[in-house]
Amino acid sequence: MMTNLFSVFDPSTTIFNFSLNWLSTFIGLMIIPYSYWFLPNRINVMWNNILMTLHKEFKTLLGPNSENGCSFIFISLFSMILFNNFLGLFPYIFTSTSHLTLTLTLALPLWMSFMIYGWINHTQHMFAHLVPQGTPSVLMPFMVCIETISNIIRPGTLAVRLTANMIAGHLLLTLMGNTGNSLSLILLNLLIFSQILLLLLEFAVAIIQSYVFAVLSTLYSSEVN
Template identity: 70%
Template structure:
C-alpha cells in the first residue's frame, strides 16, 4: 500500500535506488537487431527512422546541418522507449522526471543558441522583432520574444514530464479503488484501465514526437 500517491515517481523509494537503470534497459534489447538476421522489428525500426529522417530533413532545410537528423531520430527513440518502459509493471518511468527531460532539452537548446548567436548574430537579433511590428511596440516585442525563447527548454521538459505523470496517476487512482468494487463494477474498471492504457501508449508516442519536432523547429531558427 502506497503511503503517498506520488511515491511511484520517487526514484529513491523502491528497488534500492536502482530505478534509474530503466534508462539502460533498451541497451539490452537493441543490439540483437543489428547483428542477427533482420527481423520484422528491425524492418519496423528502419522504416520509422527513414520516415522521420525525411520529415526532419524538410524541417531543417539547411545544407550546413548534414547528419543532424540522426541526432533527432536518436532523441525520438530514446524518449519513446523510456515512455513505453514506464507502462510496464514495476519499471520506473524516467521521463516523468524533470531531471531527465530538462537534461534532454536544455543542452540542445543551449547548443542552438550558442551556434546562432556566434555564427548568425544579425539574424538572431532580427528574429527578436517579427516582421511588420510597429516601431512603438518593438521594445515590448523584444522583451516578449526574449522571454519566450528563454523558457523554451522549460516548456519542453514540463510538457513531457507532466503528460507522463498525469496518465500514470490516473491509472494508479483507478487501480486503487479496485478492491472496494463488486464483480460487475470491477469488469467495467478493467475495461476502463485497458482503454486508458491504450490512450497512454498513444500519448507516449505523441509526446516523444512533439518533443523531437519542437527541438527540430528550434534548431531550424538558427
C-alpha cells in the same frame, strides 16, 4: 506507505544508496547490438521505415543549410524517449521520463547549444528573430521582451510538457486501480475495461510526446541557421 500522491513515481529500489530505478533508462542499449548479427525481422524493417520517415521529415524541417547527419541526433532523441515512455507502461518499471531530472537534462543542453551556436555564428539572424516581420515601431520593445521570454522558457516547456503528460496518465491509472478492492463485480468489470482504454490512450501519448519533443527540438535548431 505513500507520503503523498506523487511518491509512487519516486525511485525506491536502492543498493548502497544508488538508485537502480534509473538503470531502466539504459536497458535499451542491451537490445541494440543484436541487430548487427541477426537477420532483420518484420519489426526491424518496420522500425527502419519509421526512422527513414522521421529522417526525411527532420531533414525538411532543418532546411537545406543544415549539416549532413544533424537529423540523426533528433532521431536518437525520439528513440530514447519513446523507449522510456513505453517502459513506464509495464508494471513495476520506473518511468524515468516522468521526472524533470531526465527531461530537463535532455532539453536544457540542447537549447543552450542552439543558443550559443546561433548567437556566435548568426548574430544578426538571432536579433532579427526577436522582432517579427511587420511589427509596428511602437510595439518593437514589447515584442523583443515577449520573444526573449518565450525563448528562455523553451527548455522548461519541453521538459514540463513531457513530464506532465507522462505523470497524468500514470496517476489516473494508479488512482483508479486503488479503488478496485472496494467495488462490486459489475463496477470492477467496468473499471478493468476503462483501465484497458486508458492504457491504449497512454500508448498513443507515449508515441505523440516523444515525437513532439523531437520535432520541437528540430524546429528550435532550424531557427538558428
